[in-house]
Amino acid sequence: MANPRFEAQLARFFYRPDEDVGAWLELAPEIAEAGEVAEELPEEFLAFELGAEVYAVPIGAVREILKVPAITGVPRVAEHVLGVMNVRGEMLPVYDLKQRLRLVDAPQRVTGPTDLPRESRVVLLKDPEGDAGILVDRVQGVVRLPLSKLEPAPNLGADRRAVAGLGRAGGNLYILLDVEAALA
Amino acid sequence: MEPFKVLIVEDSRATREMLAAAVDLAGGVEVYTAVSGFEALKVLPRHRFALIITDINMPDINGLELINFVKKNPNYRHVPLFVVTTEGRSQDRERGLQLGASEYLVKPFESETLTALVQRYLKR
Amino acid sequence: MAPPRALSEFVAEANEVLETLAHDVAVLDAQRGREPEPDLLNAIFRAAHSLKGLSGMFGQERISTLAHHLEDVLDALRLGKVLASDALLDAILDGVDVLTLMLREASGEAPSDETARRATALTETFVRLASGGQQTAVDVLDEVGLDPAIRSVFTEYEEHRLRENVKKGIALWKVRAVFSLDDFDQRLAGLNATLKPLGEVISTLPSSQPGDETSIAFDLIFGSPRPQHEIETAVQTMASVQPLTNKPVRPRLVSEPEPDAPRTRPAPRPPVFASDVSSPELTPLSSSSPSGVMQGAEPSLRSLAQTVRVDIARLDGLMNVIGELLTVRANIHRLADVARQAGATPLPKLWGQELQKEARALERKLDELQAGVLDVRMVPLGQVFDKLARLMRRLVRQSGKDVHFEVSGGDVELDKLIVEELSDPLMHLLRNALDHGVETPDRRIAQGKDARGLIRLKAQQLGNQVQIEVGDDGAGMDEGRIKQVAIERGLVTRELTDELERRDLLNLVFLPGFSTRKDVSELSGRGVGLDVVKTNLARLSGLIDIDSRRGEGTTFVLTLPLTLAIIRALIVGVADRTFAVPLNSVTEIVAVKPAELRTIERREVLEVRGQTLPFVRLSRIFGLQELPVERHFVVVIGLAQERLGLAVDALLGQEDIVTKPLGGRLKGVPGIAGATELGDRRAVLVLDVAALVEELKRPQAAVG
Numbered sequence A: 001m002a003n004p005r006f007e008a009q010l011a012r013f014f015y016r017p018d019e020d021v022g023a024w025l026e027l028a029p030e031i032a033e034a035g036e037v038a039e040e041l042p043e044e045f046l047a048f049e050l051g052a053e054v055y056a057v058p059i060g061a062v063r064e065i066l067k068v069p070a071i072t073g074v075p076r077v078a079e080h081v082l083g084v085m086n087v088r089g090e091m092l093p094v095y096d097l098k099q100r101l102r103l104v105d106a107p108q109r110v111t112g113p114t115d116l117p118r119e120s121r122v123v124l125l126k127d128p129e130g131d132a133g134i135l136v137d138r139v140q141g142v143v144r145l146p147l148s149k150l151e152p153a154p155n156l157g158a159d160r161r162a163v164a165g166l167g168r169a170g171g172n173l174y175i176l177l178d179v180e181a182a183l184a
Numbered sequence B: 001m002e003p004f005k006v007l008i009v010e011d012s013r014a015t016r017e018m019l020a021a022a023v024d025l026a027g028g029v030e031v032y033t034a035v036s037g038f039e040a041l042k043v044l045p046r047h048r049f050a051l052i053i054t055d056i057n058m059p060d061i062n063g064l065e066l067i068n069f070v071k072k073n074p075n076y077r078h079v080p081l082f083v084v085t086t087e088g089r090s091q092d093r094e095r096g097l098q099l100g101a102s103e104y105l106v107k108p109f110e111s112e113t114l115t116a117l118v119q120r121y122l123k124r
Numbered sequence C: 001m002a003p004p005r006a007l008s009e010f011v012a013e014a015n016e017v018l019e020t021l022a023h024d025v026a027v028l029d030a031q032r033g034r035e036p037e038p039d040l041l042n043a044i045f046r047a048a049h050s051l052k053g054l055s056g057m058f059g060q061e062r063i064s065t066l067a068h069h070l071e072d073v074l075d076a077l078r079l080g081k082v083l084a085s086d087a088l089l090d091a092i093l094d095g096v097d098v099l100t101l102m103l104r105e106a107s108g109e110a111p112s113d114e115t116a117r118r119a120t121a122l123t124e125t126f127v128r129l130a131s132g133g134q135q136t137a138v139d140v141l142d143e144v145g146l147d148p149a150i151r152s153v154f155t156e157y158e159e160h161r162l163r164e165n166v167k168k169g170i171a172l173w174k175v176r177a178v179f180s181l182d183d184f185d186q187r188l189a190g191l192n193a194t195l196k197p198l199g200e201v202i203s204t205l206p207s208s209q210p211g212d213e214t215s216i217a218f219d220l221i222f223g224s225p226r227p228q229h230e231i232e233t234a235v236q237t238m239a240s241v242q243p244l245t246n247k248p249v250r251p252r253l254v255s256e257p258e259p260d261a262p263r264t265r266p267a268p269r270p271p272v273f274a275s276d277v278s279s280p281e282l283t284p285l286s287s288s289s290p291s292g293v294m295q296g297a298e299p300s301l302r303s304l305a306q307t308v309r310v311d312i313a314r315l316d317g318l319m320n321v322i323g324e325l326l327t328v329r330a331n332i333h334r335l336a337d338v339a340r341q342a343g344a345t346p347l348p349k350l351w352g353q354e355l356q357k358e359a360r361a362l363e364r365k366l367d368e369l370q371a372g373v374l375d376v377r378m379v380p381l382g383q384v385f386d387k388l389a390r391l392m393r394r395l396v397r398q399s400g401k402d403v404h405f406e407v408s409g410g411d412v413e414l415d416k417l418i419v420e421e422l423s424d425p426l427m428h429l430l431r432n433a434l435d436h437g438v439e440t441p442d443r444r445i446a447q448g449k450d451a452r453g454l455i456r457l458k459a460q461q462l463g464n465q466v467q468i469e470v471g472d473d474g475a476g477m478d479e480g481r482i483k484q485v486a487i488e489r490g491l492v493t494r495e496l497t498d499e500l501e502r503r504d505l506l507n508l509v510f511l512p513g514f515s516t517r518k519d520v521s522e523l524s525g526r527g528v529g530l531d532v533v534k535t536n537l538a539r540l541s542g543l544i545d546i547d548s549r550r551g552e553g554t555t556f557v558l559t560l561p562l563t564l565a566i567i568r569a570l571i572v573g574v575a576d577r578t579f580a581v582p583l584n585s586v587t588e589i590v591a592v593k594p595a596e597l598r599t600i601e602r603r604e605v606l607e608v609r610g611q612t613l614p615f616v617r618l619s620r621i622f623g624l625q626e627l628p629v630e631r632h633f634v635v636v637i638g639l640a641q642e643r644l645g646l647a648v649d650a651l652l653g654q655e656d657i658v659t660k661p662l663g664g665r666l667k668g669v670p671g672i673a674g675a676t677e678l679g680d681r682r683a684v685l686v687l688d689v690a691a692l693v694e695e696l697k698r699p700q701a702a703v704g
């Protein structure tokens, strides 16, 4: 069966349309994105507020922005895990970043939108370890941060490891979140 | 030009598809497959086949019986018939050829062999 | 090499063929000592043959070569050239094993020298065994004057079957039937089924005489000792019957067949089989196998082409969709209810009633859909039973004990995932039965027992559950020794054992590190013990119970849910939270007043019908608020052999749920199996009962 023509033919025969699931379609833009990333550095970030501070994560790391759904508390997990939410049938954890980053003293108890101000949102982040939502006080929108002007994180002590760096645009300061560290 | 219709009778799924691929490669053909002798008996009257390729060892009727049926039936007896089988047993092979099979291919064989044979028999 | 897709196609089909082969070989093995069923032998031969051809076409030479030698042996066997000796059957069993290993290697597993070595040795054995053939001197078929034209379409095997019939003095008939082209296959199957009790259908020939466009004639070559009129009566108007041969078949042995023994083999014939292990009354393995290999009119591999293989993950996907639909259904019901009740004016009220009706119709269809998808996941237990039977027979032979191994219920179906997980635990229990249960023949005789022991593997479906029993008629378990060992190993204190009932004493064998054997035998004592069996079962939400009588034997009873995908759950409230408890691990629900609780060593217990159970508050183990209650609802959990009372604040109802894992980062939360959604889309946590029971057994855990 060395004949490549034959091989192609075989591949065609063994091809089953039912195997052709949407996964490829979904993957495609990502692959394209990844390709671009190499040449054109990422500069779009989603900016959101946690208390009085403004944080940002690369747009590529955001899966979607949700209105605060019902959140079910999970026993026996770290305090900064608010619980799980149901995103169209998928059960995903929601993290309380303010607690995690020690922006507040006491953990807040959140079971759903009624416990929070109207502008609150859950930002669903993509992550290889499992996607997860973070509760934010307000989403500001997309900002362009010139990569060349990003600053390294100032040394604020060993426990401030969730800050990846700082960015400035239009006179505002954005704290770049190290997603992996923040969710750990 | 109408494509030649070729019927493949073979109960193994993977082998059937492989044979179909090899036949298809001959060009100008339309491949029909049957998973058993019975199914072959059902499709035979519905199409004018230019070539039949059958396995010997099948669950319902054996390939020899199918050859006999085809070769004794005035409606089909002109249709060339290849036996494609793992049956190396010489007695069965002789019988197959006696009954009127045109070619007897013993598996495994190179799929190019089948492609070439199909082209030879279906030359326009 | 074939392209990857073709390779996976090959592996899939080869796997199916091997499964069929393994199943049939197991049946053959169970019939050791009897003359093998011709249909069965032929089916096995055909499977080996298919495998040879298939693997040859896909360039899998190793498999093809071994299958080829196996086929040769089987061919000689079905043609009556060699005897079904023990050595031969063992080699065939081994062949199936090695082929399975080679297929795994073909599909990417690292090749092992051991497999290669076994294959080489087997090839030699096969060659040696197949060459033992002898040729029949006079061809009896010539003697009976068979029409050469008919004879020319027979394969060698069909000729052999003809010969066998002639040799026995069984007359040959030509049964002719004309059927419509549309449904001749069903009609033929019907005719076959009618003829089968009267004799053997040797061949089915489509008649070469052209009929009209819409019909087709068949000649069935049929061997039967019955008189013509009897066959004619049986087939009625379906077909006509004529003698096939122009000379009468001379019966060589006069023996009147018994009325209900179709293929009676006259006793005085020299046996074509060699026997030394089994007796003829052995029951065939799972004779009611769903594939119909044994009882169907056509032993056939045809189903191979008519099945669709589906990745189990896709079924899980479908299951999730159904789970979501169940939620939608619940919502519609709720809306309908609201509309009906809030209907101050007639219109919404009527509308609500209509909606309610439609919702019920939806519900019925959903139930069907759910049952349908569940059904697709179901596979017969026979798949593991066959494998176990093969291993067991080998172990029995090695053990030097005389054991009759009986298998039944292979047709009982279970979720594929469960079936796959069952083989190790069952094997362990079977090994134990052979190793610890059944005594040596001498000892059995000394005790007035039959020298031959019995080990039984039996499955049956009981409602939504399947019960599997592994039983032996051996020595039974010695609770005195068990107690002693448990104390020696420091697994329990003497004081504690004094309080234990016999039943609980027996349950000590489920503790990790328990083994009463002093010398570690080859068969068992390999580290995996009954504790692992229990853990595995608990993972499948199964129960395990021991029934053991001294001197009479031991039976382990496993109770399993039919499926794990959609489960019925009890919805409970604790503090302000809601949890789902899988009902298949709930044995009962009771209400107790706080005053009825007792403590033992400061741990709370309660009594349920004479049994004392640990009492555990879910609120406490999950660190939730403990509400003062007038009475506790206690959900009694039964898992493996553990029982436990789990106290909750409220019982909210039952639901069909699909458990989903908590997103990657939370998957390891102890005591939580996942989450599901109920009517309002809120996630509800599903308890991992097995893990809870396990953790509560640990000494310090009970306080939470």
Ligand SMILES: Nc1ncnc2c1ncn2[C@@H]1O[C@H](COP(=O)(O)OP(=O)(O)O)[C@@H](O)[C@H]1O
Pocket: C432, C433, C434, C436, C437, C438, C472, C474, C475, C476, C477, C478, C509, C514, C515, C516, C517, C524, C525, C526, C527, C528, C529, C530, C531, C554
């Ligand atoms: N079928 C049986 N009949 C009698 N005793 C048994 C049987 N099965 C298990 N036992 C007892 O239970 C003990 C624990 O079994 P197991 O955990 O499998 O360990 P092992 O087989 O290594 O001893 C055995 O040592 C034996 O005493």
